[in-house]
Amino acid sequence: MSDHSPQALEQLMRVIAHDLKAVKPSPRPFRLALQTAPIALLISSVVLVSLGVRGDSGILGPLLTWGASAAQFALAIMLIWIAAHEGTPAGRLPRGTVYSALAATFLVVVGITVSTFSISPVGSTLRFAGAMRIPLWVMDLVCGVGSTVAGGILVFLFSRLFRNSLAIRPAVAGALYGAGAGTAINAGWRIACPYSTLRHSLGAHGAAIIATVILGALIGRFLGSRRSRGPAGIHR
Amino acid sequence: MIRYQAGSLEAFQEIYTELAPGVRRYLSYLAGGSQRSDDLLQETFLQMHRSRAAYNPVYAVKPWVFGLARNVFLMNRRSARRWAEVHESREQLPEFPILPDADSLGSRDELRRSIARLSPEQAEALLLHHEWGFSFEEIAGMLGISAAAARARASRGMADLRAALNGFQRARA
Numbered sequence: 001m002s003d004h005s006p007q008a009l010e011q012l013m014r015v016i017a018h019d020l021k022a023v024k025p026s027p028r029p030f031r032l033a034l035q036t037a038p039i040a041l042l043i044s045s046v047v048l049v050s051l052g053v054r055g056d057s058g059i060l061g062p063l064l065t066w067g068a069s070a071a072q073f074a075l076a077i078m079l080i081w082i083a084a085h086e087g088t089p090a091g092r093l094p095r096g097t098v099y100s101a102l103a104a105t106f107l108v109v110v111g112i113t114v115s116t117f118s119i120s121p122v123g124s125t126l127r128f129a130g131a132m133r134i135p136l137w138v139m140d141l142v143c144g145v146g147s148t149v150a151g152g153i154l155v156f157l158f159s160r161l162f163r164n165s166l167a168i169r170p171a172v173a174g175a176l177y178g179a180g181a182g183t184a185i186n187a188g189w190r191i192a193c194p195y196s197t198l199r200h201s202l203g204a205h206g207a208a209i210i211a212t213v214i215l216g217a218l219i220g221r222f223l224g225s226r227r228s229r230g231p232a233g234i235h236r
Numbered sequence: 237m238i239r240y241q242a243g244s245l246e247a248f249q250e251i252y253t254e255l256a257p258g259v260r261r262y263l264s265y266l267a268g269g270s271q272r273s274d275d276l277l278q279e280t281f282l283q284m285h286r287s288r289a290a291y292n293p294v295y296a297v298k299p300w301v302f303g304l305a306r307n308v309f310l311m312n313r314r315s316a317r318r319w320a321e322v323h324e325s326r327e328q329l330p331e332f333p334i335l336p337d338a339d340s341l342g343s344r345d346e347l348r349r350s351i352a353r354l355s356p357e358q359a360e361a362l363l364l365h366h367e368w369g370f371s372f373e374e375i376a377g378m379l380g381i382s383a384a385a386a387r388a389r390a391s392r393g394m395a396d397l398r399a400a401l402n403g404f405q406r407a408r409a
Contacts (some may be wrong), residue, residue, distance in 0.1 A: 008274065008278050011278075012278055012301055013245075013249075013282055013283065015282065015285070016245065016281075016285050017245055017290075019285070020243050020244075020245055021243060022241065022242045022243040023288055023289035024241075024289060025241055025242050025289065025291060025292050025293060026289055026290045026291065026292050027237070027294050029290065029293055070301055086380075087290070088290070088292070088295065088303075088379055089299075089300050089301075089302075089303025089304040089306070089378065090295045090298075090299035090302075090303045090374065090377045091295060091377050092377055092378070092379070092380035093375075093380065094302075094376065094380060094381050094382040094385070095380055095381065096382070098380075110309075114362065164287055164289050164290035164292050165290070166303075166304060166307055167307075167312075168307045168380070169302040169307055170304070201262050226287070227283070227287070227311075232261075234259070
C-alpha cells in the first residue's frame, strides 16, 4: 500500500476493522450554526418570558430594544459558524476574519450598551430598585450569575454539537462558540433587564459573556486533549 | 469517503492507498525529516477514523486529510513555539521530489538546501501547491489564511528559491 511498515499498517487495519460502524456525516458549518439557533433562542428567551420586557422599552424604541438584540443574536450565530469552520481541517477561515468577527461583536455589544444607557440612563434602574428595595449589587449578581449559568448551559449543549470538531486550536474554537453562547444569552437578557448603567451592563452582563468565553475555551481545550489522546489505541 | 462513512473497510483501504504516501511525505516535511513521521501517519489515519463523522462531503478528501495530518502534527507539538523551532533547526530535510519549476535550476541537494532556507510559511505553501498539487483555496482552508496570502507565500517562496538556486549556480561557475 505504501512505504509505511507492514506491521503498523496491519495493526491500524485491525483497529479500524474492529470499529467500522456507519456514521452520519457532519453538517456543513453554516447548517451546524443554524442548528444551534433554535436552542440559543429558546434559552435566551427563558428570562425574557419570566421577567417580561424592560419597563423603558417605550423610551428605547423597537430598534434599540428588539433590533439591537436581533443584531447581537445574528452575530452570535456568526461566531458559531466561524467556530464550526475552525473545527474543519480543510475549511478554516483566515485568522484576520476570525479576529475581526470577535472585534466586531465586542464593538456591537459595547455600542448597544452605551446607546441604551445614553437614551435611557439610570431612571428605570432607580425606579425598579426603589420599588423592589433591592440593592443594585444584588441585581448585578443576579444578572451576572444568571446569564453565566444560562450561557454555561448553552456552551455545554454546543460542545455536544461540536464533539466532532477537529480544530487545530481547540481552545480558540471553544472560545468562539462560548462567545456565541454568551452573546446570544445577552441578546435576550438585555430586553428583560431594566438596568442600563454601564457598571451593571458591562460589569454583570459583560462579565457573564467573558465567563462563557472562558468556559468554552476550557471545554474546547478539554475536548481537544481528549481527542489527541484518543481511546486505547495502537500507537505509543 | 462517503462509502467509508457508511462502514466500508475497502473504502478506507482505497483512501489509505491513495493518500498515505503523500501524507507521510508531508508529515516528514513538517517533522523535519524525523522518524516520527510513521507514528504521525498512523495517528493521522486513526484520527481520521475516530473523526470520520466530522467529514462533510462538500470538502475534497485530500485537503481534509492533509489538514488533519497538520492538525495531528501540531497537537503533538503542543505549542507554536516548538513548531517554529522544528522549522528553524531543520538541517536534515526529507527527500522532496524535484519541483517542476525548479527542475532545471539545480541539483536535488541544492534544491533541498534552498527550501530549508525559506521561511517555514513560504516553504509550506510552496510545497503544498507545487509538490502536492493543492489549489490556493485549499491551502487557505488548511492553513487558516486567505487564498491571496497562500498565493503570495508560494510565489515569494518560489522567487526566493530561484534566487537561492541561482546563487548556487553562480558559485559553481
